[in-house]
Amino acid sequence: MEFLRLTRIVLSSFFGVRKRASHEADFANINIVLLPFVAVFLAACIGAIIFGVVHLVAHSASTMQGL
Template sequence: MEILRLVRIVLSAFFGVRKRASHEADFANINIVALPFVAVFLALCIGGCIFGVVHLIAHSTSTMQGL
């Protein structure tokens, strides 16, 4: 359950939708050592998703140029 809390904290920090009261409450009860690892993992996942979508769009438009 703590991993889900860490994911929620990191995603809300990425997108900037965090209230101060919930921010302070979460940081009182989490494992600070694991937080950077979760943040890096989620950043890689989001970057990979963006790269995949761009690759799909670029690939589909490059095959249409021959028509």
């Protein structure tokens, strides 16, 4: 359950959609030591998803051109 709470905190921080009151309430109840690890993990996952989508689009575009 804590991992889901940390995930929600990190993703909302990435996209900037947090209200100050909920931000302060969440930080009062979490383990702050795990937060950087979750943030790095989620950043790597988002980066891998973006890389995969770009690779997929570039590969399909190159096969359409007959290269």
